[in-house]
Amino acid sequence: xxxxxxxxxxxxxxxxxxxxxxxxxxxxxxxxxxxxxxxxxxxxxxxxxxxxxxxxxxxxxxxxxxxxxxxxxxxxxxxxxxxxxxxxxxxxxxxxxxxxxxxxxxxxxxxxxxxxxxxxxxxxxxxxxxxxxxxxxxxxxxxxxxxxxxxxxxxxxxxxxxxxxxxxxxxxxxxxxxxxxxxxxxxxxxxxxxxxxxxxxxxxxxxxxxxxxxxxxxxxxxxxxxxxxxxxxxxxxxxxxxxxxxxxxxxxxxxxxxxx
Amino acid sequence: xxxxxxxxxxxxxxxxxxxxxxxxxxxxxxxxxxxxxxxxxxxxxxxxxxxxxxxxxxxxxxxxxxxxxxxxxxxxxxxxxxxxxxxxxxxxxxxxxxxxxxxxxxxxxxxxxxxxxxxxxxxxxxxxxxxxxxxxxxxxxxxxxxxxxxxxxxxxxxxxxxxxxxxxxxxxxxxxxxxxxxxxxxxxxxxxxxxxxxxxxxxxxxxxxxxxxxxxxxxxxxxxxxxxxxxxxxxxxxxxxxxxxxxxxxxxxxxxx
Numbered sequence: 001x002x003x004x005x006x007x008x009x010x011x012x013x014x015x016x017x018x019x020x021x022x023x024x025x026x027x028x029x030x031x032x033x034x035x036x037x038x039x040x041x042x043x044x045x046x047x048x049x050x051x052x053x054x055x056x057x058x059x060x061x062x063x064x065x066x067x068x069x070x071x072x073x074x075x076x077x078x079x080x081x082x083x084x085x086x087x088x089x090x091x092x093x094x095x096x097x098x099x100x101x102x103x104x105x106x107x108x109x110x111x112x113x114x115x116x117x118x119x120x121x122x123x124x125x126x127x128x129x130x131x132x133x134x135x136x137x138x139x140x141x142x143x144x145x146x147x148x149x150x151x152x153x154x155x156x157x158x159x160x161x162x163x164x165x166x167x168x169x170x171x172x173x174x175x176x177x178x179x180x181x182x183x184x185x186x187x188x189x190x191x192x193x194x195x196x197x198x199x200x201x202x203x204x205x206x207x208x209x210x211x212x213x214x215x216x217x218x219x220x221x222x223x224x225x226x227x228x229x230x231x232x233x234x235x236x237x238x239x240x241x242x243x244x245x246x247x248x249x250x251x252x253x254x255x256x257x258x259x260x
Numbered sequence: 261x262x263x264x265x266x267x268x269x270x271x272x273x274x275x276x277x278x279x280x281x282x283x284x285x286x287x288x289x290x291x292x293x294x295x296x297x298x299x300x301x302x303x304x305x306x307x308x309x310x311x312x313x314x315x316x317x318x319x320x321x322x323x324x325x326x327x328x329x330x331x332x333x334x335x336x337x338x339x340x341x342x343x344x345x346x347x348x349x350x351x352x353x354x355x356x357x358x359x360x361x362x363x364x365x366x367x368x369x370x371x372x373x374x375x376x377x378x379x380x381x382x383x384x385x386x387x388x389x390x391x392x393x394x395x396x397x398x399x400x401x402x403x404x405x406x407x408x409x410x411x412x413x414x415x416x417x418x419x420x421x422x423x424x425x426x427x428x429x430x431x432x433x434x435x436x437x438x439x440x441x442x443x444x445x446x447x448x449x450x451x452x453x454x455x456x457x458x459x460x461x462x463x464x465x466x467x468x469x470x471x472x473x474x475x476x477x478x479x480x481x482x483x484x485x486x487x488x489x490x491x492x493x494x495x496x497x498x499x500x501x502x503x504x505x506x507x508x509x510x511x512x513x514x515x516x517x
Contacts, residue, residue: 053388056388056391056392057391058388058391082394082396085391085392085393085394086394088392089393090389090392092385092388092389094384094385096385096386096388096389097386097389098381098386099386109393109395110393110394113394113395113400114393114394114395163393169392
C-alpha cells in the first residue's frame with residue numbers, strides 16, 4: 001500500500017464520468033505511489049480506458065479531482081497540460097504508431113518535436129531504445145505497416161520509454177498477442193519500468209499479465225474500485241467479484257451485459 | 261406538443277453542430293497564425309494538395325474552356341454575336357468556372373483524403389498518442405493542412421485560368437476558324453484584374469473550406485472503418501455545399517452592387 005504520509009504520484013478522488021445516460025465512472029478513488037506499478041483489472045467496458053484518458057486530459061471528467069505530484073490537473077489545457085503530459089507516456093492498445101513515419105521517427109517523435117533534439121542524435125537514441133526492447137537497428141527504417149503485432153507493441157514500448165517519463169500508462173499491453181509474445185512484453189514492461197524507476201499504471205483483463213507486472217492490483221467494477229491489494233493477496237481477497245474475475249467464471253455477482 | 265418537439269430537437273442539434281464547428285474553426289485558425297510552425301509538414305501538404313492536384317485541375321479547366329467556346333459560339337451565333345466568344349470564355353473561366361470547379365474537384369480529392377487520414381488516426385488512437393507526446397494535434401495535423409489548402413488553391417486556380425482560356429482559344433481557332441490574333445487581343449482586352457483577383461480570393465476560401473471540412477470530420481470520426489467512411493462522405497458533401505454558398509457570398513461582395 002502507499003505510504004499515507006507521502007504525496008502519491010497520482011491521486012484520484014471522486015471521479016465521475018458519464019456519456020449521456022451511461023455512467024462510466026461513479027466516484028472512483030485511486031492512489032498510485034511513486035515508483036509503484038498498479039494494475040487495474042475489470043471487464044470490458046468497465047471504464048478502465050476512460051480513467052487513463054481522464055488523467056491525460058483527453059476526456060474531461062464531470063466531477064472529481066486528479067492530482068499528479070500533488071497538483072490538480074483536471075481542467076488544465078495548453079502549455080500547462082503539455083507540461084503535465086510531458087511526465088507521462090503511454091503504450092496504446094493497438095500501439096498507435098504514426099504510420100506516416102518510419103519506426104525510428106516514431107520512437108524519437110517526442111524527442112524531436114518537444115525536446116528539440118537534432119534528428120541525427122534522436123535517431124541514435126531511438127536505435128538505443130529499440131535495442132532495449134529487443135529490436136535490432138535494421139527495424140529502425142521499416143514502416144509501421146511492415147511490422148507484426150508483437151513488434152508494433154515493442155516499438156510502442158520503445159516510444160513510451162524514449163523520453164524517460166516519470167509515469168507510463170499501459171493500455172491492455174498483451175491484448176492480441178499470443179501467450180509467449182505476451183509474456184515477452186510483460187518482461188519488457190517490468191524491465192523498462194524498473195530500469196527507469198518510473199511509476200506504472202496499467203489496465204488489463206489478462207490476469208497472467210496483471211500478476212507479472214503489478215505491485216498492487218485494483219479491481220474496477222461499476223465505476224468504482226471495489227478491491228485493491230498487493231498481488232500476493234489477490235487469491236485470498238475473499239471478494240466474490242474478484243474471485244469470479246480472476247477465475248474467469250460466467251456465474252457470479254458480475255453479470256456481463258451480453259446485449260447492451 | 262408532440263409535433264413541435266422533433267422540430268425543436270433538430271433545431272437544437274443544428275445549433276450545437278454549428279457551435280462545435282465554430283469552436284473548431286476558431287481553434288484551428290488560431291493555431292495557423294501562432295508559432296511554432298511545422299515547416300516540413302506544411303511543405304509536404306503543399307506538395308500533396310497543390311502539385312498532385314495539378315493534373316485534375318488542368319483537365320477540368322481545359323475541357324471547361326473548350327466546352328465554353330463551343331457553347332458560346334453555337335448559342336451566340338443566332339444573335340450574330342460569335343465575336344463575344346473570347347469575352348465569355350475569359351469572364352466565365354476567371355470569375356467562376358476555374359475557382360468553383362477546381363474547388364469541387366479538390367474537395368473530392370483532398371477533402372476525402374484528409375478526412376480518411378485523420379479519421380483513421382483518430383480511431384487507431386494516433387491522435388491521442390500525439391497529445392500524450394505533448395504535441396498538439398491542431399498544430400501538428402490540422403494547421404499545416406489549412407495553411408497549405410488556403411495557399412495552394414489560388415495557385416492551382418491561377419494555372420487553371422491560363423489552361424481554361426487556352427482551351428477556349430484552341431477550339432475557337434482550330435475548330436471555329438477564329439482569327440488567332442483577333443481572339444488573343446479580345447482576350448487581353450477583357451481580362452480584368454477584378455475578375456482574376458476575385459477568382460483567386462474565392463480559391464483561397466475554397467481551399468480553406470476543403471481542408472477544414474476534411475480535418476473537422478476526420479477529427480470527430482468515431483467507431484472504426486464505418487465511422488471513417490461516414491467522415492469521408494460528410495467531408496466531401498459539406499465542403500462542396502459550403503463552396504457553393506461561399507461562392508455566392510464572395511461574388512456578392514465583389515460584384516453585388
